[in-house]
Amino acid sequence: MSNNGSRLNRRTLLGASAVALAAPALLRPAHAQAEPIRIGWLATFTGPLSSPTIGFDRGVKHAVEQINAKGGVNGRLIEVISRDTQGDPTKAVNATQDVISRQKVHAIFGPVNSGELLATTPIMARAKVPSLVAGVVNSLIDPVKFPNAFRVTPSNAQWDDAVRNYCQNIVKAKKVAITADATGYGTSAHDDSMASFKKAGFDIVYDGVIDPAQPDVTPDLLRAKNAGAEALVSWTVSAGMAARMMNARAALNWDVPIVGHPALGTGEIGKLVAKPEYWEKVYQVGYRSCSYGPDGKLPKANQEFVDSVRGKMPLADTSLWWIASGVDAINLIAEAVAKTGSTDSDKIIGYWNTLNMWPGLYGHYSFSPEQHNGFLGTDVVMSKANTQRDGAFDLAPGYV
Numbered sequence: 001m002s003n004n005g006s007r008l009n010r011r012t013l014l015g016a017s018a019v020a021l022a023a024p025a026l027l028r029p030a031h032a033q034a035e036p037i038r039i040g041w042l043a044t045f046t047g048p049l050s051s052p053t054i055g056f057d058r059g060v061k062h063a064v065e066q067i068n069a070k071g072g073v074n075g076r077l078i079e080v081i082s083r084d085t086q087g088d089p090t091k092a093v094n095a096t097q098d099v100i101s102r103q104k105v106h107a108i109f110g111p112v113n114s115g116e117l118l119a120t121t122p123i124m125a126r127a128k129v130p131s132l133v134a135g136v137v138n139s140l141i142d143p144v145k146f147p148n149a150f151r152v153t154p155s156n157a158q159w160d161d162a163v164r165n166y167c168q169n170i171v172k173a174k175k176v177a178i179t180a181d182a183t184g185y186g187t188s189a190h191d192d193s194m195a196s197f198k199k200a201g202f203d204i205v206y207d208g209v210i211d212p213a214q215p216d217v218t219p220d221l222l223r224a225k226n227a228g229a230e231a232l233v234s235w236t237v238s239a240g241m242a243a244r245m246m247n248a249r250a251a252l253n254w255d256v257p258i259v260g261h262p263a264l265g266t267g268e269i270g271k272l273v274a275k276p277e278y279w280e281k282v283y284q285v286g287y288r289s290c291s292y293g294p295d296g297k298l299p300k301a302n303q304e305f306v307d308s309v310r311g312k313m314p315l316a317d318t319s320l321w322w323i324a325s326g327v328d329a330i331n332l333i334a335e336a337v338a339k340t341g342s343t344d345s346d347k348i349i350g351y352w353n354t355l356n357m358w359p360g361l362y363g364h365y366s367f368s369p370e371q372h373n374g375f376l377g378t379d380v381v382m383s384k385a386n387t388q389r390d391g392a393f394d395l396a397p398g399y400v
Helices: 010-014 051-069 089-102 114-127 156-171 184-199 218-226 239-251 267-272 300-309 320-340 345-352
Strands: 037-043 078-084 107-109 131-133 149-151 175-181 203-210 231-235 258-260 282-287 380-384
Touching: 037 051, 037 089, 037 320, 051 078, 051 320, 078 089, 089 107, 089 114, 107 320, 114 131, 114 149, 114 184, 131 320, 156 184, 156 231, 156 258, 156 282, 156 380, 175 184, 175 218, 184 203, 184 231, 203 218, 218 239, 231 239, 239 258, 239 267, 300 320, 320 345
Parallel strands: 037 078, 037 107, 107 131, 131 149, 175 203, 175 231, 231 258, 258 282
Antiparallel strands: 282 380
């Protein structure tokens, strides 16, 4: 099956044309009797781990408004049922059970924190609800155990590959310190990163799993500095923790590069670092789709998207890839319903299993019954964390 024949018109789905975000979709009489397509949207709207949700939620809302403004999918409007998980796995479990059992959702996007997904993924699998996974922990995807779950971000292994290769080939570090936040995601990322860096021959001189609410990380960085670390690897989604690390690095007069998680470039960090220069020499995981080329522009579809929402959607305080991922998630669900004519779980799951190089705003996705890690590895790069413009970043030094 050709790519052109397997998906809806990209402009319809991706919303490249300028459509006012503030204009709500109006229920037409012809649609009033049609059952809506109910999508569960579970995310950390509040709390110290809420930074990614700001962008994801804007993308979700944008895609829904675009689709509903055009009459919905096969005459059915999309209804998003949101729940705030607050970064708490227990609350995430309760929210998941609510949207499945009481709200009768047809598909779920989220939670977007891997620690919560570790608790909720088995619940979704037992209920056979189509699930789009925005978490990177490797174990979240298993087509045998979780045949309903499809990853729409890179895996932690892909992120770790990019960070490790950058430390080795560009930074030329041999001794590294590895830190992470004390969440389900953070501890998993820490353990995976420790194993991969050791296997690659690095000397890990310090490692620490830190409470993201810890007010001062200076003692952790001081130990890493005294141990001779030549690069500081950071795995945290907390903008506050990341900024405290940058401030502590400066206070210690330590010129070591920080390399790691995409949240190192979130707009909130600019408000939290004591001086703008403390954000220098910080390199985050990034994406080809959300990186500026030598001409200062994004890839065509992403540039059109940014141009269409500029002035209507805030971009400077979040990362474009979070927004793009939210857009892609809604469009993947909408396209499955459009192409199969059904919200039946088996039909949606079966359709996703046929996708080959599906071109989203965030990346390309390919799925099969045996492979639910769909994100293309070559779409993952490293970016300069303090170069954000409209949520996108310049490629880090060393990339063409």
